[in-house]
Amino acid sequence: MINRVYIFDTTLRDGEQSPGVSLNMSQKIEIGKALVELGVDVIEAGFPISSPGDFEGVKTLARELKGVEIAALARANRKDIEVAWEALKEAENPRIHTFIATSDIHLQYKLRKSREEVLELAEEAVKFACEFTSNVEFSAEDATRSDWEYLAEVVIRVARAGAKVINIPDTVGYTVPQEYYELIAFLIEKLKAAGFEESLETGELQLSVHCHNDLGLAVANSLSAVLAGARQVECTVNGIGERAGNAAMEEIVMTLKTRADFFRTRLGEALETGINTRKIVPTSQLVAQLTGMYVQPNKAIVGANAFAHESGIHQHGVIAHRLTYEIMNREDVGWSGSAIVLGKHSGRHAVDYKLRSRGWKLSKKALSRIFERFRAEIKDVLRRIPDEYLEGIIYDEFLSEAYPYRVISAQVSSLYGTSLNPISQVEVEDRRVGRRVAVAVGVGSVDAAFKAVAQALGYRFGNEGDGERLKLVDFHIDALGKGTEAEGVCGVILEDEAGRRTAGLGRDGDIVAAGIKALINALNRLEASREKESELRVTLAKEAEGEPSEPGVQPMCR
């Protein structure tokens, strides 16, 4: 049997059937192009009979996308098939995908047809589709709840009628891996006995799987079917689709790649796909953005946390050798940036690693001082800790004497039920030039206060006013505790015109005051680091020189 698993992507058809998802033409084209780049074998572009928009979508993708098969769905009737072909016919390699349900539940309650009638409709549909193209796929909807002997009869009839791909969908996500394996193996045996052994061997005839995730088993079931001999997997990017979704393409592809050893042992050779795995994450992000179906952070492969290490013991392991806690290489699926994320559970090794990767060399003693402050001042306060906060601790520890600014007093008007804007007046001290007072109007109280502080100290946010322009790269407010009396914490990251970034943190019972403290903290760090950072780096590096590095620790992590 062939060792290639064909990826049939149905993001634009079954994926778009996700409640609440509706893609316009330009979005379909954008996703279609990304799927071609990704290297999928077949793109199911839509269900042309269902609406003029779907028809046009399939027609446009069929015309525009090259180097990929374009499939369109059609019920088992002449009209659907004719319309599907009309939409498909300009494609380089068009495929008609016709289907009908085979389970007694669907026959009795939905189609109101006998098994014999459905058998005939299936056969007729495939024969009719073959009048337009030899590339015809048939799906036995709800196959996994169908009577196996009857299903086999349908499968053999449509194979004889000319179907090149026969799909055995787990339409309602009902099956389990072992059962599905047995079903696929059973159908392959039946097809072989009916004279299709050679076509199955050469891949001229293929069994396909299409699994839904109602029990969270879509990927496991699909892979089980592959072990049994299925060679096409129908799936979607991020696993979107009807109800709980379809099998996630990225999980199928990366399992085949990462566990090639297992498939080789079981099947005698590893299974390949045509997917360029480095395009997985960008495609996932595009689909999430255009469909509005955002990916949960802990989603395998494409979730924001899928390759992130936040806890100290894991970070230490990964820094020493990434294989300790990583089974895949994050760059292989298209992630960039660091895998080490600072947070509540981070340890000394991670802090050291982060500082080194930002060019700081610290002695053990200096590192201990930084780590203790990190533990006491930040770990429990911020949920995620951008690297800039860590550097901020160094400045607080070694450069605070060079901090020029202090807030003497600030007041802010907070308004409700009026069209007037809040106003803030602040008095600050720049110890190099003395006291300054400024007044500013803002969209909200924090905005007014930030503008007043900036103006008083000779900066500005945005285009208005004079002074050096600063960008507020990150701003967030959180509560440390519950209720209206909880202490507020504010974090800001500023960027100056030269691209230097500094973070600041402020805590106060009053959230506007917490914001002002954070801003002053970031501005102090900015000024001191501009003046003294280069010198400090050299001093600290000298102090660290000559200290032996930890035995056995070879930083491998990116």
Ligand SMILES: CC(=O)SCCNC(=O)CCNC(=O)[C@H](O)C(C)(C)COP(=O)(O)OP(=O)(O)OC[C@H]1O[C@@H](n2cnc3c(N)ncnc32)[C@H](O)[C@@H]1OP(=O)(O)O
């Ligand atoms: C498992 C899957 O994902 S299947 C694909 C599901 N996707 C969709 O349904 C999305 C698009 N669907 C639609 O826009 C509409 O349902 C349409 C245009 C296809 C049909 O709309 P309507 O004609 O109004 O029919 P409606 O959707 O209410 O009912 C489905 C009809 O198709 C019939 N039918 C369902 N599946 C099939 C099939 N595979 N082959 C033949 N007939 C079928 C049903 O028996 C029913 O027929 P009836 O009208 O004679 O009772």
Ligand SMILES: CC(C)C(=O)C(=O)O
């Ligand atoms: C149309 C078929 C393939 C389908 O989407 C299903 O059965 O889930």
Ligand SMILES: [Mg+2]
């Ligand atoms: Mg489906």
